[in-house]
């Protein structure tokens with residue numbers, strides 16, 4: 014498909030954007046002490062260089078009463094002017110417009126309560142039940158002035174514009190939403206009253222910045238909290254905001270702090286573009302202003318189609334551009350196969366929510382200087398390298414080493430690349446996991462690596478390659494739980510899943526019991542498979558909660574699916590014995606015993622044991638050996654890939 018519309022220019026607020034690709038606002042966790050850092054600038058400069066036409070920064074605080082985490086830059090602080098100016102220069106010099114997101118978090122304390130939150134009223138939010146002190150009427154003008162002064166500071170710093178964050182349940186949405194705003198003064202009650210704060214903020218920003226400056230807004234499309242802003246109310250709000258005559262573009266997003274929080278960032282379990290039909294409907298209310306459509310728009314074809322069908326005028330991408338800063342440039346050059354495709358796993362969001370700098374599990378260069386256009390640096394001396402294991406760690410080491418000019422041979426016992434991720438990709442809702450290995454294998458092939466698939470490496474076959482170095486990426490296996498030591502029929506979850514996906518489809522009338530001591534996303538994909546194949550599924554975990562290693566955003570979806578599938582979830586419980594089709598369980602705190610009947614499958618996902626075969630003999634033969642991924646220490650896919658990447662760079 015030609016991407017003519019995607020790469021056509023568009024006028025927004027008196028500026029011409031070079032194409033329709035916008036990096037949607039994205040907290041990077043790269044700010045420090047509420048100030049701009051070099052890495053924050055490098056992250057955005059790479060995406061400007063990579064070809065985005067406009068970048069909306071992460072939420073930045075417009076007023077001291079919005080404190081949040083210290084990773085968020087304070088726009089109310091004149092001391093940040095220098096950093097903001099360096100940031101603007103670094104982005105704008107690539108022909109990309111930098112737009113600062115103006116935010117006030119109000120009662121939503123995503124990083125925990127560190128101050129006294131202020132909001133439209135004292136209603137607790139629906140996620141952590143945080144309450145807030147209602148803003149007194151005479152405090153509101155100071156906050157409105159914060160929006161205007163922050164915008165004016167950004168203009169002085171060289172930014173092209175601002176976006177008011179009116180979505181995701183932050184302060185503007187707290188005023189707009191009937192679920193939060195129960196004020197009885199002129200800022201509450203009817204829609205007119207609830208719109209007043211937004212109107213004042215928009216007008217103040219425009220008055221402070223003049224016409225030659227982009228002023229956009231991100232508005233709720235559907236809050237999905239009881240009594241909140243539904244699509245009908247969102248339509249009325251969008252029409253009213255557009256009618257003010259001060260905005261240059263609108264953008265829509267869904268979800269607030271609540272149990273549908275995950276609709277902010279629909280993950281790989283959602284169908285692609287789940288909210289585009291809603292954004293299309295809201296575009297009709299936007300009075301002809303350009304609209305940014307966003308939310309799991311997964312490919313250039315999908316983006317082009319969305320524009321052609323009139324669902325939106327520009328495409329907002331967050332996760333796609335986290336995964337590959339050069340997505341626009343590669344797409345334009347028709348090199349879409351060279352894109353490191355986002356898997357929509359939300360790992361990036363999990364990292365920033367944990368208060369850490371943003372990471373993408375499959376993009377080790379993220380946020381480093383030189384990220385755009387990065388190629389592995391050529392090796393000083395061409396070495397013969399053997400990699401053992403074609404999981405994500407081994408594949409990463411293979412492509413990076415080969416691209417550096419080394420002669421690389423990859424041994425894989427399996428006939429195909431991908432290791433555990435290949436099996437995971439066959440689970441319900443997990444198909445996109447396969448994208449990572451596809452990219453790595455393509456890169457390795459292009460760089461000339463030799464693949465020996467279906468060949469379990471032995472000391473002899475490895476030594477026959479006469480290697481200068483060996484990278485071992487032989488993975489891990491699940492530890493058999495002590496209580497099931499004598500139970501030959503109890504199998505680890507990977508073996509159970511492999512048997513199910515390879516075997517005959519059909520449903521057992523019995524019960525599948527899964528002991529979950531892993532709590533990663535793959536386990537819950539496996540639970541869905543078990544629910545398809547067994548009449549009942551019991552999920553046992555000795556932990557107090559589920560999905561501890563699934564980011565909070567995607568955990569909402571896990572909980573929803575467990576409930577919808579009728580999974581019998583027993584927390585703080587472990588199996589202690591099996592007799593025929595009966596499994597005895599124990600509450601790990603009280604010791605109380607329960608039983609599960611009609612058990613047809615007992616399987617476990619447990620802390621893993623590294624597989625390190627070959628190393629000792631290779632070392633004895635004088636070959637330097639590096640362990641990467643699970644065979645070094647079983648951890649997550651990010652650690653595996655980043656290990657493989659580092660190992661190849663030091664060869």
Ligand SMILES: Cc1cc2nc3c(=O)[nH]c(=O)nc-3n(C[C@H](O)[C@H](O)[C@H](O)COP(=O)(O)O)c2cc1C
Pocket residue numbers: 037038039040041070071072114178181231266277278279307308309310329330331332333361362365371
């Ligand atoms: C790590 C991360 C941080 C985000 N931070 C913000 C933010 O500061 N402000 C905002 O309006 N949206 C934020 N978003 C939401 C995105 O702007 C966007 O609406 C959402 O990710 C859906 O787009 P996508 O499917 O292209 O990722 C964030 C998304 C991610 C992944």
